[in-house]
Amino acid sequence: MRSLLFLVYWLCFVSVVKARLNRCSNRDKSALLSVIGDFSYPPVFAESFKGNDPCQDWYGVECLKGRVRAIAFIGMNLTGSISPRFADLTSLSVIDLSHNLLVAPFPRFIGIVVVGLLLIGGGCIAFYLFVRMRRSNRQSESNEGLPHTQESSELNEIVESDNKAIPMQILRDATDDFRDSNIVGRGGFGEVYKGKLLDGIEVAVKRMSQSFIRGKGIDEFRSEVTVLTRVHHRNLVVLHGYCLEGQERLLVYQYMRQGTLNRHLFDWRKEGLRPLDWSRRLLVALDVARGVEYLHTLARQNQSYIHRDLKPSNVLLGEDMRAKLTGRITTKVDVFSFGVILMNLITGQEAIDETRSEGETHIVIWFRKSFREKDSFANVIDETIEVEEETRKNIEDVAELAIHCCAKEPEQRPDMTNAVTVLGSLIQQWKPAIEIEEDEMGFKTSLGEMVKQWKHDMEASSSGTSLK
Template sequence: YLDSNNFTSIPQSFFLGLTNLQTFSISDNPNLQPWSFPTDLTDSTNLQSFQASNSNIKDSIPDIFTSFPSLQSLRLSYNNITGSLPPSFGGSEIQNLWLNNQRSGLTGDVTVLGSMTQLRQLRDNQFTGMVPDSIMSLPNLVNVTLRNNKLQGPMPVFKDGVENDISSNSFCLPNPGPCDPQVTALLEVAGAVGYPMALAESWTGNDACKGWSFVTCDSSGKNVTTLNFGMRKFSGTISPALGKLTSLRSVSLNDNNLTGSIPKELVSLASLQLFDVSNNNLSGPIPEFPQSVKFSHDGNPLLGKTIPNGTDGPPGSKGGTGGSSGSPSGSPKGSKVSAGMIVGIVVGVIVFIGIVLFVFYKCCGKKKHQKFGRVENPEVGKELMKPSVVGSSSNGYAGGFSELQSQSSGDHSEMHVFEGGNVIISIQVLRQVTNNFSDDNVLGRGGFGVVYKGELHDGTKIAVKKMESGVMGTKGLNEFQAEIAVLTKVRHRHLVALLGYCIDRNERLLVYEYMPQGTLSQHLFEWSEHKTPPLSWKQRVSIALDVARGVEYLHSLAQSSFIHRDLKPSNILLGDDMRAKVADFGLVKNAPDGKYSVETRLAGTFGYLAPEYAATGRVTTKVDVFAFGVVLMELITGRKALDETLPDERCHLVTWFRRVLVSKENILKAIDQTLETENEETLDSISKVAELAGHCTAREPFQRPDMGHAVNVLGPLVEQWKPSRPEEEDGYGIDLHMSLPQALQRWQADEGTSRTFDMSFTQSSIPSKPSGFADSFDSMDCR
């Protein structure tokens, strides 16, 4: 409670992370610098009361109230809030609402308030429109004050026992009762354009022919004949209620921002002579007005752009539309035939041009690939794949692969060394090092294949991911090459390296560096089954920092910005020194700076999906930040992101952790019981990581930090790691600064071979080949 003080400002991040806030009151602080209603409050899901009257709030009320399922009281009166009521008010549980006496006045209608139980104090604003029946019928309504607004329509009648004040408005009658039919129709027309203030201030009383702006009546003064909204900058739609004004002769709606379709009810107006909707954004079919109607609809590029069927001409060519130039309605039917012929010719030309461009592209593409050194191989498969949606795990190496496309290429297929630097690896070598893909060598299984451990003749280990052709979908060679090229661009100490790949008949294989300690998931959730000691806190926070650095590189330090989209413990692999590397790049997506994309199919794993991604498919780097926050919670608690063995209120880790993240005492109860927490320094470290986890899993993406911030928070908590030997710096003898062609040449030189390759075109880096690869990995024909 901060009421009745002389505060001058509120810090920018004051409300960030207040996950346990229930009541906040800062009313009667008129000396505060103007501030907006805080969107950071979305972290405060337990909020019950927010009081900030007479505290110099400005701007509009943000549409964030679905984040407050427990909010019952909101007092924002005597401020300078503008705009309309947010739609999320309509679904909230707010019982007591005070928004009165804004300096400039709130605007718009009050329809969204129809689900509130104890509506209070909406007086002294500029609300327009009619009071909806939903407000009058609220079963628990106790008190409502709507006085001194610009509300229109019939006077509302509330149920017995409801205390109400509705004075000083613009109701059509001083007593309850229906409005004149013409008044009712015109108010519906006004509602379709949002009850603009120009209409609310002028359209008062129960006679539209007495002083109503934009309306003209006949000589008797009883019937509305003209409605002129031309050039008023109105937004909204055209109301079908215009059809109820049976004496209308002229309707001018030109030069506004109207959308939607033209109601068919207007066609039946017997007296209509002029209907002008030019220069709007209307769409849908063009109605067929009588020949006597001058119908103008220029400047509506979407109007009539429905999908043609049969031999119909393009929209707008039908008889009776009057054209778009304002000429009388009607046009010859012959125009439909000629227009159809024109469309057919245009389509034919476009198809022909497309075929020519496709042939040209294929020819040029073949010439371009020739400089990379073509290798003929009659045994190479005719079906190619591209990583796509995944929800399974194969010990961290299992990217999802789907949509296989069959491409018959006759007797031969072309294989290339791509510009990215990856090498095609002999299938015979992979069979040999995995003991012919023996079950004894299986590291993990996923929905799209199996991961095998391979061992070279000198003892060096690799991981071979073998995709099952039977579960693949359709994607072409170009996309497969592009995916390999992406994987060669992301090279970092804390990202598992792709060493190469193989295509053999219907099989697709990827070769990765081997991580001997398996996945973080095994060490967090299955340590007893694997008979390994549980991770210490020092190991956990060190792993978190490694992951943060790897993902930070993906987001902002690589040649391009990438989004992982499936960050989780089973995709975090550990070496013998328990240093972590992020794996499974099957879902990696390019993310151009300043942009986002919308996915039509979800990728990733439930429990780690950011809310905006799961709800809308919107993908930004912040979806990885959210997943990283979930991983932090798992490191702290030893619990899985989703655990169906627990009660409903505890099975979703993020929801449960938000309730726990209230005090240090609660955090103590949530800590993994295998951790030693007697040390105060350890507890302080856990608290900081818990706070970071809360920020990373904020509901709104803009409230989450970037991964650079996570690195800065975790860095001081981890002792500086220095390799015991310089050659270990990049892990397991892999030199991340050397391209694969350079490495091949060095290996050959070291072993005194005479083989030579023209690899000068390759620029991107690739891990150098472990000892023992020189004899076996030079095969470029997959045999």
């Protein structure tokens, strides 16, 4: 009997000691309370959290030795801003805030991150936001997940062990030794190959060329590995892994089965595809606008998520034909490029076409002239689009937005937030045959009022420095 009582006493003692060791530090607890306050104390927290110790009783909070290491507040309908107090959680590695309605300001990142993000627009644009916080008085952790080569040592300070390193031989097997027939894309960085891993997952393998690596490639590779290994969201393409062996640097992404927007706008006959109807084109436009808007928000917060190369070939389509954006973003320059994409969607024609009249080879000049001449504008609309009266008015509204986006002076162009609002309103008015998620609706302001509003905002901020 005494032995049993002693055992019970000992187990209780161990439980108490363990609980005290894992008790959340007062600093982390205070920071978490401030974070929740910036979310406007939604009732869902009161329903989900039990007790007073975040490390033991709070839903979505993961701790190690009393320090908060990960936060996952997924689909909790959070509103408000992302608290700068996240930066006080010095042991925090990952924040998952997907499927919420959060706005700027964003907490500071460590360093300047230039990332070639692959974004998918549509739905409520909410992203898994990876924030590598300031870790005061902490030594860099060793990186066991990377091959121990001279090249990989350059990444040790920023890439922690995450089991995403993929041996080169596996990628050779997946792509049939990088056979030319598996190339699905080319760019200044190198080639992209379609492949299949041993578990059957289809992937896109981005193999960087040596000339790209010798330039700025290592910095961009470093940034992509740092951020994308921590980012997981339906609106971001999945990074399955990476490879650093010898002089080889490869990124392994989710494979986008429908390819680029180019295929469906310009090459659909050659590819044996069905042309996109207007409702689908409008939704693709909104997808892209929301992706660019998000990155521009980061740019305004001094986070260098930049694009510089927004075009149909950098818009990828998934199995459900929802658009993903690949590349990097700049602000007003990208607004112009987005306007060109809108013109591509309306006309089904490429940006440069030598068959057009002299002086009108670029789509912006030709499109602007045709739009002013109302009688001839109908002739520039893609012949595959079924144009009824309601469709025609809808197309004209998008055309007007495209022309504003392509204004000669950057300060005369709307922000991407304005473009998202306009397109969202048009989708609500249009009511396309395809199913639209409920959170893509809710816009009640007319197009004219929206245009007036962004013009007013532009004039009000004209005394400041414009983003270009």
